[in-house]
Amino acid sequence: MRARVIYNPSSGREQLKKSMIDILHILEQAGYETSAFATTPEPQSAAKEAKRAALAGFDLIVAAGGDGTVNDVVNGIAGLDQRPKVGIIPAGTTNDYARALKIPRTGFLKAAEVIAAGHAIPMDIGQANDTYFVNIAAGGYLTDLTYEVPSKLKTAFGYLAYLAKGAEKIPQIKPIPMHIEYEGGVYEGVASMFFIAMTNSTGGFEMLDPNIVLGDGKFSLFVIKTANILEILQIIRSLIMGGKHIDHPQVLYAQTTFVKVHSMDSQTIQINLDGEYGGDCPTTFLNHQQHIEIIGNTSDYAETVEPLEEQTSFLEMIEELQSEDLPSSK
Incomplete structure (x- = not known):
């Protein structure tokens, strides 16, 4: 089996690329012949590489980065007849999609271990006009x-x-x-x-x-x-x-x-x-x-750390705004 890791080198406060050798090692131990591709500022860099890897017969594409990187990877393969499985290593600001699939968001190697376990979930994919x-x-x-x-x-x-x-x-x-x-x-x-x-x-x-x-x-x-x-x-x-x-x-x-x-x-x-x-x-x-199989966390372990500090900050912002004399648009 072959796996291609497509990663955003600026994600994770630029720490993701430092963990790439260990990520590849974990996937190698799971039986994948692995390689990596660092995205560039070129538009659709991740999407183009994902499509190339899919057409080359890769079994797994790993999107390592934020939600934008996941989106790009999916856009590269969603229109193909044969679509490889997709793994996710979250390294963005909110990582909403990884959160929904219970993928650990506090350690790149923990996320790689979830991918290595290989529990694929058939996920719906949305289409907005041509995207x-x-x-x-x-x-x-x-x-x-x-x-x-x-x-x-x-x-x-x-x-x-x-x-x-x-x-x-x-x-x-x-x-x-x-x-x-x-x-x-x-x-x-x-x-x-x-x-x-x-x-x-x-x-x-x-x-x-x-x-x-x-x-x-x-x-x-x-x-x-x-x-x-x-x-x-x-x-x-x-x-x-x-x-x-x-x-x-x-x-x-x-x-x-x-x-x-x-x-x-x-x-x-x-x-x-x-x-x-x-x-x-x-x-x-x-x-x-159920258009693409995405590897998620289906084990007994699921990260339960919630962004309590973020939610508290949001509530504080709302309470402060509600106390101000704001214009009431209609």
């Missing part, structure tokens, strides 16, 4: 945070960089007239943002949808039907405090195999796919059920 995504798609205000924060700030300050940018952008939220079609319904009206989730983990939190089932062929759709800042803060707080946002009167929630979105006026709706800019609406989102 694929593995975890979440979003559009509207605040959804551009992940690609607006400079890489150097993310490397230096990690999750706090997102919090600072979020606090800066919340007062800028405005209503957007949207037309959203989904299985069983149509929403036409004002919204500030929408989310299309494939796992329960986004932004470092694990209660996006308490009802989610991996591999069931369904998206979890959330439409925030308000641009009122205080209501949005209430919704975020409900999400953090246990997933009660689903019942909020300003949240449309549905499970669906497809979503179609376009703006009903001249406002641009930018799309975020797994943390990266994914074009502008109109966009059609399709779910490819």
Whole structure:
């Protein structure tokens, strides 16, 4: 068996490449003939290498980096008839997809050991027009945070960089007239943002949808039907405090195999796919059920360390904003 490790040398505060020899050794011990490829600043570097490796007959491709690296690797192979298994070594800021698959996020070698164990999970893959995504798609205000924060700030300050940018952008939220079609319904009206989730983990939190089932062929759709800042803060707080946002009167929630979105006026709706800019609406989102086998942690051991400090910081930010005299957008 052959394995190709595609890694982002700047991930993990640039510590990932120092562990690469040990990572390759663990995979060799599991029976793989291994090699590594360091991504470059060239667009779609990881995607191109993943496609090349798949066409060359590699049995396993390991995406070592953040959620963006995982997304690139999947985009390289999702359109092929024969798709190798994918392993993940998380080394990004939030590592949402690894969190959803219970892959250790506190040690590169622990993650490599999960890959070596080889428990593959058939995972759904989303498609937004011509681009694929593995975890979440979003559009509207605040959804551009992940690609607006400079890489150097993310490397230096990690999750706090997102919090600072979020606090800066919340007062800028405005209503957007949207037309959203989904299985069983149509929403036409004002919204500030929408989310299309494939796992329960986004932004470092694990209660996006308490009802989610991996591999069931369904998206979890959330439409925030308000641009009122205080209501949005209430919704975020409900999400953090246990997933009660689903019942909020300003949240449309549905499970669906497809979503179609376009703006009903001249406002641009930018799309975020797994943390990266994914074009502008109109966009059609399709779910490819159990399209790629991703190696996850199915053992009795599952990392239970939660980002309590991050959640506390987020709650503190919300409470501080709620105490301020904010403009109430409608």
